[in-house]
Amino acid sequence: MSLKNFLDIKRTTTETITGIHIYGSWWYDRLPLLPEGIPNENWVQFTLSFHKDIPIEQSPMGYSMPGDVIWWRPFNPGEFSVDLVPPPVAPESYYMPCSNIFDLHDHQNVWKYSFSIPESEAFVQQGTEDNPVIYWLDVQAIPQDVTQDPEVRFGWKTRDRDDGHFMDDATWAIGMEPYNGDWNELRYPLEHPYGGASMDLAFELTTERVNTEFVIDRLVADDWKCEGKTPVTDAVWWGSYIGYQYKPCHGPFMTLPVKPDYFSLTIWTDVPADADSTVPFSHPNEVIWKYNAYDYDEVLVGYDKHPHIPGTDPLGREPVFRYSVRLPEDEWFKQRDVNDIYWFSVVAVYESGTDPLYDWGWTNHKHVYNDDAVAGSYDPVVDEWSWIDLYDQLGNTEDMSFILFTEPDCFPWAHPDYSEWLSVGKPDCWCCPRQCHGDADCTIHGTPIGGYFWVGIPDLNIMAAAWLVKEPPKGPGLSGNQICADFDHTQHGTPIGGYFRVGIPDLNIMAASWIVKEPPHGPGIPADCLNVP
Numbered sequence: 001m002s003l004k005n006f007l008d009i010k011r012t013t014t015e016t017i018t019g020i021h022i023y024g025s026w027w028y029d030r031l032p033l034l035p036e037g038i039p040n041e042n043w044v045q046f047t048l049s050f051h052k053d054i055p056i057e058q059s060p061m062g063y064s065m066p067g068d069v070i071w072w073r074p075f076n077p078g079e080f081s082v083d084l085v086p087p088p089v090a091p092e093s094y095y096m097p098c099s100n101i102f103d104l105h106d107h108q109n110v111w112k113y114s115f116s117i118p119e120s121e122a123f124v125q126q127g128t129e130d131n132p133v134i135y136w137l138d139v140q141a142i143p144q145d146v147t148q149d150p151e152v153r154f155g156w157k158t159r160d161r162d163d164g165h166f167m168d169d170a171t172w173a174i175g176m177e178p179y180n181g182d183w184n185e186l187r188y189p190l191e192h193p194y195g196g197a198s199m200d201l202a203f204e205l206t207t208e209r210v211n212t213e214f215v216i217d218r219l220v221a222d223d224w225k226c227e228g229k230t231p232v233t234d235a236v237w238w239g240s241y242i243g244y245q246y247k248p249c250h251g252p253f254m255t256l257p258v259k260p261d262y263f264s265l266t267i268w269t270d271v272p273a274d275a276d277s278t279v280p281f282s283h284p285n286e287v288i289w290k291y292n293a294y295d296y297d298e299v300l301v302g303y304d305k306h307p308h309i310p311g312t313d314p315l316g317r318e319p320v321f322r323y324s325v326r327l328p329e330d331e332w333f334k335q336r337d338v339n340d341i342y343w344f345s346v347v348a349v350y351e352s353g354t355d356p357l358y359d360w361g362w363t364n365h366k367h368v369y370n371d372d373a374v375a376g377s378y379d380p381v382v383d384e385w386s387w388i389d390l391y392d393q394l395g396n397t398e399d400m401s402f403i404l405f406t407e408p409d410c411f412p413w414a415h416p417d418y419s420e421w422l423s424v425g426k427p428d429c430w431c432c433p434r435q436c437h438g439d440a441d442c443t444i445h446g447t448p449i450g451g452y453f454w455v456g457i458p459d460l461n462i463m464a465a466a467w468l469v470k471e472p473p474k475g476p477g478l479s480g481n482q483i484c485a486d487f488d489h490t491q492h493g494t495p496i497g498g499y500f501r502v503g504i505p506d507l508n509i510m511a512a513s514w515i516v517k518e519p520p521h522g523p524g525i526p527a528d529c530l531n532v533p
Contacts, residue, residue: 016122019206020048020115022139023085023157027094029107032145032152037495041082041111044154045142046075047177048115050123053134056168063185064168066136069178071123075115076419077144085110094155095189097172102189110157118330119208120290137203140177146495159200169198216264220362220390221284221345222373222400223270229412229532231332234405235265235293236324237346240304241358246319257358260348262294263323267333270341273371282371283387284343289333292349293325304363320363334413335406336532341370344402364390367397414532417489424501429484433527438510440484444518451521455513459485463510466502474498 031039049072056064091105117123127133141154171183186201188194241257268284276283303317327333335342348360364373372389379386392398410431411421421430429435432442438455440462446452466482469475470493478486478501486501487509493499518524 015207016119016124017050017205018117018119018122018208019204020117020137021204021206022113023110023202024113024141025092025094025107025110025155025157027103027106027151027153027155029109030149030152032143033147033149033495035146035491035495035499037146041084042077042080043144044077045144046080046113046115047138047140047142048073048075049138049140049177051136051138053136055134061182061185064134065171065183066138068180070135072138072177073117073121080113080115083112083114085112092157093192094153095192096153097184097186098174100189102191104191120331122208125207136171137205138177138179139201139203157202159202170201216347216378218375218377219266219345219347220373220375220400221266221268221343222402223282223341223343223370224404225369226335226338226340226342228338228406229335229414229530230406230409231334231413232267232327232404233329233332233407234324234326235344236322236403236405238301238320238322238363238401239346239348239360240318240320240363242361244319244358245317246300255357257360258350258354258356259298260356260360261351261354262292262349263296263325264347264349265291265293265325266345266347268343268345270343272341279387281374281387281389282341283374284345284376284385288342291327291331296323296325298323332407332413336414344400344404345376346400346402363401364392364398365401367399369399372397373400412530412532415530416533420489424483424486427481427483429481430489431530433529434513434525435484436487436489436509436529437525438487438506438513439525440481440487442484446517451517453515453517453522454525455510456515459510463502463506468500468503470498470500475500478502 026041031041032043034040034043050070051066052068052070054065054067056062059065091108092110094103094106095101125133125135139156141156143152143154145152168185170186172186173179173181173183175181186199188197188199190196244257245254266287267289269286269288271279271283271285273280273282299322300319301322302320304320346362348356350356372391374387374389376385376387378384390398409426410428411418411426415421417430421427429440429442432439434454435442438459440459443458444452444454445456445458462481463485466478466485469478469482471477471491475498483501485506487506490505491499491501492503492505513525516522516525
């Protein structure tokens with residue numbers, strides 16, 4: 001559990017929030033210590049979120065407060081930037097509302113923490129001038145101090161009262177995201193010169209206005225099934241320019257087509273065929289990922305025969321191009337669960353003033369998976385898409401031509417321990433579904449008569465070899481399969497004594513699962529180590 005601070009904001013435009021900047025200080029200027037024992041203002045994990053507003057007339061607390069979480073994201077050390085606010089800064093005070101502790105003039109430094117958010121993952125506001133929407137910004141900081149010193153505390157700075165006060169007070173609560181509980185008003189303590197007055201908190205938002213002139217009124221999409229909890233890292237698709245004919249070694253030659261300025265790639269959730277009474281086939285639902293591919297490859301790969309023109313008439317041979325893009329790592333699409341259905345759409349975009357000469361089209365192919373590809377038309381009046389299933393020129397069902405490539409990771413990207421798994425070299429054993437319960441060798445043991453179990457002597461032998469082995473420079477570090485005995489996925493130790501990954505916490509985990517028989521001889525141990533909360 002940790003302290004969360006909140007501030008309400010009013011939005012009057014439909015913009016994407018791609019940057020969040022908050023101002024804060026550390027109690028008595030104590031910074032968290034790195035594993036090397038060096039103080040560092042970056043060594044903190046933040047969780048930022050936006051919540052809906054519960055207006056005062058609907059609030060059980062008698063004041064407006066945050067409602068449901070509508071966007072949230074953790075930021076680990078290194079995923080944000082920090083700047084020291086230039087001096088001079090007068091000594092300032094620190095207040096802990098959860099314990100009502102107030103220290104006057106305890107610190108000098110003020111820091112600006114800036115968080116950059118990829119547009120595809122950013123929160124899109126829905127307010128307008130005529131219908132403004134109130135949101136709440138939540139900031140939660142967990143210092144990663146190596147000594148876990150409780151006196152290393154981050155505090156969100158208050159806004160200058162000379163800048164005015166907006167709506168209700170800021171609020172605070174004790175909890176972790178996603179948090180939808182009650183909140184406490186945040187007011188200056190009585191010992192402060194502003195004692196009892198409302199608090200606002202200091203932050204800035206960077207936004208990118210949605211381009212309302214770029215409206216896709218029709219697009220084509222096709223579905224696929226997730227076969228592993230791995231991120232999509234690359235996309236390949238095929239297309240052609242309608243009316244363009246390329247005849248090698250034969251003239252006269254046609255004017256070359258104009259390449260799209262970029263492709264708008266979109267991934268949608270799925271509406272199954274039996275879930276929509278108005279549409280008898282599956283189709284896209286909500287957009288969950290977008291990427292504008294400016295840096296893509298285009299290669300002429302062959303010809304398709306146009307079925308409208310029989311025989312071998314060269315006019316029936318349409319040049320086909322293959323397109324490919326390598327996605328930046330921060331733009332990878334993170335698949336959630338195996339067997340989830342998603343939809344992929346591709347739109348060629350030409351900037352204003354560009355004459356494409358030939359319209360670009362996505363190449364279809366024979367139907368191979370689930371329902372047909374679909375075409376969607378957008379109605380801005382009702383803000384909805386309507387869908388029709390697609391057939392080729394001969395009336396046959398069709399799919400679209402594309403391939404999505406994934407990073408071959410066995411450990412789910414959304415797992416809380418994913419970054420730790422990366423840091424220790426992606427050990428395959430951590431991908432075993434019972435490893436976090438003490439199964440170091442990923443092997444079941446036992447007999448049909450006596451029963452089977454996952455945690456026993458072979459696992460203990462691996463742990464014994466890894467027991468309290470110090471990391472460099474205090475020791476050689478783990479080798480071979482010894483990392484498999486790190487059941488809590490956590491580094492322990494101190495800068496002076498050294499750090500190790502296998503110790504008492506791991507032994508306790510193993511003890512809880514020791515020789516626990518699988519059904520019907522016993523309750524078994526859960527195969528949930530790869531589950532994502």
